[in-house]
Amino acid sequence: MHAFSFILLGLAVVVPTALLYLWLTRPCAQSKYARLPPGPKPHWLLGNELPPKYPWRYFEDLTKQYGDQGGEGCITIWQGQTPLVIVGRVAAAQELLEKQAGATADRPHSIAGNIMSGRMRILLIGYGDHWRKLRKALHSHLQPQSAKSYEPIQERAAKRVISDIMSSPNGHQDHVKTYAASIVLNIAYGRTEKVSYSDPDIQLVNHCGDRLGQTLRPGSFKVESLPWLRYVPGYTKKIDQWHADELTLFRGQFDMAKEKLQTSSAPCFTRFISDKQAEYRLSDNECAYLCGSLFGAGSDTSASAINIMIMAAAVYPDAQKRVQEELDRVVGRERLPTFDDQEDLPVTWAFIRETYRWRPVSSGGFQHKTTEDISWKGFFIPAGTPILGNHWGIHRDPVYYPDPEQFNIDRWLVKDDVGDLMLNKDMKHFQFGFGRRVCPGQHIADRSVFINTSNLLWAFNIAQVKDQPIDTLAFTNAANSHPLPYKVSFRSRFEGVKEILSVEQVRVWSSISS
């Protein structure tokens, strides 16, 4: 027989046998997965198809269809042969991701992501001793008391945002990015100078961040579905190089910061971790990675949250007006809001909370993974199952947030004994994630958002003195990554602001600029 015919005959036997084997052993038909929450029927080999954009909106549609109809707010979709449980409602999130946090704090293993990060990027590290060690070090420095020590820096930098917006209103989103980058670099390395977002070293860090994003994008690296590929000579060459570049960058920044700190007393994570390195049993590279990954985790996220605040103020002028009335009453027009005013500004905080709910920064959330079998309300989620809190969907839970499509700051407010408004401390949001994996930078981030929102809305208020309402701003990226359900046309009238302030509010203006 001809060699070609042999090959054909071989294929005719091997391919159907392999497919039959895969079909018989398909995970979606295994008994341990029989009681997962409901969801759309998957293709037996390829799983469920996902939309190319905004999967969190699709998951919310599925939650309405399956999760609210017998799924207790949860659904299951299949990524190829792996199930993913998606939590889309508050009660389920509180139960599975918070009360059972010890069983849902792992992360799905990303082979390419961990090679690229040398297994040192905390966001990707599985739940266990290594993660605990890094987390403890971060927590000690980012917990509320330490976060408070950065307030003076945040207040100064927030003033600069106003002054930058006055000078070049069209770049308002970049000014906020510059703010966020400066704050994180200050916290990580003790850098006190204003760092422009376009500075070359920030561009380099962002370049590494882009590479990480590429590494984690499903389908980018076949090694995730075919793990043996990592042992094929040369296969990981590109990712190894990316890791080498990133490590060189992070080590360079860390070593330089350590050197500079010898002649200053500024508090920062580099100083803290260098002092505690032996106690936490951290290598030099681990310290450098902890500092380096703070930028990726905390810079663009904070900038987006602040830009979304400004966007919400533009889209919902009535809510903006209520914040400004409160600022007028509590702060007045002779000075800027400061952190000392926080307790007296419940409406401002309600506006911030509602904006977190309306457009959560990380709309799709980050996947966790179970480490124990979970039996809950008749469902069974086996150990090792990826589980995702869908921030977008959870924040649209119609039971917890009635009429969720309405931007309603009153849902966060209650009256005290004498009828004054106060923030309802029982109402929760999930902007910063869940359980043991909750964002360790949340106290710093919340402060950044508060000081910028209150200062900017205060400044817009002043600008309206001369009957020139600052009602709108142009948005590009915040709107792109968090698209509005309708097209909003923004007109920018910032040009007049500087004159108004310099003529009529000279004293205030000079306090802003100082």
Ligand code: HEM
């Ligand atoms: C508004 C700004 C921010 C938002 C919306 C945000 C959101 C998040 C979310 C959703 C997670 C994942 C939580 C989960 O897995 O359930 C996370 C993790 C993390 N965030 Fe933030 N974050 C912000 C700012 C910051 C800042 C300022 C820092 C540091 C200074 C920071 C450091 C981290 C780190 C290190 C992790 C990984 C934690 C782990 O996996 O154990 N974040 N953040």
